[in-house]
Amino acid sequence: MDSLITAAARALASGDALGALKRVALRDDAPALALRGIAMAQLGDLVRAKALLKSAARAFGPREAVARARCVVAEAEIALVSRDLTWPPKALDAAAKVLEAHGDRVNAAHAGNIAIRRLVLIGRLDEAERALGRLDPTPLPPPLRAAHELVAAGIAVRRLRTEAARAALDRAGFAARQAGMPVLTAEVETAARVLDLPAARLVSRGDERPLRLAEVEALFSSTLVVDACRHVVRADGAVVPLASRPVLFALARALAEAWPGDVARGVLIARAFRGKHADESHRARLRVEIGRLRAELAGLAEVLATKRGFALLPRGSGEIAVLAPLVEGPHAAVLAFLADGEAWSSSALSIALGASPRTVQRALESLAGEDKVQAIGRGRARRWMSPPLSGFPTILLLPGPLPSD
Structure with a gap:
């Protein structure tokens, strides 16, 4: 590798994309194309970056499997950043195996990080957590160690493990400062702000207020929660999913919002069936759906009949609350x-x-x-x-x- 390529690679590693381009902008050999592609990605021109990396992968010879694999990893990262989730994850897995087989543990670990970030993005947290546990961050340089900790923090945030998330973000911030890359430090700071922003609304006893993630986590440990973010009912570690039963969830939410009071039958019919005028068929259907709700919530709460309607009563002496999104709507x-x-x-x-x-x-x-x-x-x-x-x-x-x- 010649001195200009080496200098450009060092510039990219330190986050100096323009410095790298100054050294290889006029060259069309395979290593220069790859470095130009990574530099353009750092500058935000993802379309041009993707084209350059494809050209570089084609230009590398059959004996340069590691270089081609590195191009695939860079292309996968661009696909993730540009939210191209149709990009084949099998290609990234194959590239990671090539890198691991040739002793390039750093880039193999980077490929693993990208794969885990994709899993987190599409909500496959169990797979992401298992893959993260298999990945050893010890050999990673500071920039990739920061990325690794950001992935760990992302999983912890989705799991509502706020203390674990904060610890991972602290480690990510330390690694970002070691790397000396302001862009990476800013990314960590942006991720950390999520923990201090309102995440949902608490509706209880006729009042509502915003909650941060830590407060949501604490709420789940002490209250029967009708969770309008995930469409489930939670209490004492038990979860009753109602996402596929919108009528039952609408009834549960209406009863929880009115707790400790009751809800009139006409109001429940309007909320659950969207009927403006209740007739005998609506009242009969309401009785059926209330019976189904009782069966679903058995062990967590009781649904009691009152003179004017129904009321929700938690088992034991706990409270009932509704966790609602800050912004609601069909989309x-x-x-x-x-x-x-x-x-x-x-x-x-x-x-x-x-x-x-x-x-x-x-x-x-x-x-x-x-x-x-x-x-x-x-x-x-x-x-x-x-x-x-x-x-x-x-x-x-x-x-x-x-x-x-």
């Missing part, structure tokens, strides 16, 4: 992803949400009609984005189970 989950400020394709949102492409497309069109999101590009290059909303509850709306799920 809140889509907005939660777009609130990170990145540009998403509709196919990537479909993968992350586990919804059909057409459902996501309809949601995006509806939000665009309300000027909440905007489209950039056309055809397959079209991306959707929204400016970050202050205090938007992205964490609790994103997919992935909590510890007791």
Whole structure:
């Protein structure tokens, strides 16, 4: 490797993308193309970066398997940052194996970090946690060690383990300062702010107030919670999922919001069945659904009949509360992803949400009609984005189970 390539690589390692480009901008050999691609990625031109890395991978000879694998890893990271979730993860896994077999443990670990970040993004937290446990961060240089700790913090935040998240962010901040890269330090600081922002609303005894993540974690340990972020009912570590039974969840939420009082039958019918006028068929259906709700909540709470309607009573002497998103609506989950400020394709949102492409497309069109999101590009290059909303509850709306799920 010649001196210009070596100097450009060192510049990139320290975060000096412009310094690297000054040394290799006019060269078209494979190593220069690869370094130019990484530099363009650091400068934010992801389309050009991807094209350069593809050219570099083709230009490397058959005996340069490690160099080609490094190009694949860089391309995978660009795909992740640009939210191209259709990029094949098997290619990244194959590249990591090549790097590991040739003794490049640092880049192999970097490939593992990228794979874990993708799993976290689409809510596969169990797989991500197992993969993170198998990854040894000891040989990693400070920039990659910071990235590793950011992944650990992301998993802990999704699991509502706020103390573990804060500890991981402290380690990430230390590694970022060691690396001397202001961009990385800023990324850690941005991630740490999530812990201090409002994440949800607590509705209890007729009042409501915002909660931070640590307060949400504490709430789950002491209260029967009707969780409108995940559409479950939680108490004492037990979880009753009601996401696929919207009528039962609507009844549970209405009863929890009114606790310790009761709710009139007409109000329950309006909330659960969206009926403006209650007739005998509505009242009969309400009795059936209340019976089903009693069966689902057996052991956690009782549903008692009163003169005018029904009331929810927790087992023991605990309290009842509703945990609601700060922003609610039919497309809140889509907005939660777009609130990170990145540009998403509709196919990537479909993968992350586990919804059909057409459902996501309809949601995006509806939000665009309300000027909440905007489209950039056309055809397959079209991306959707929204400016970050202050205090938007992205964490609790994103997919992935909590510890007791």
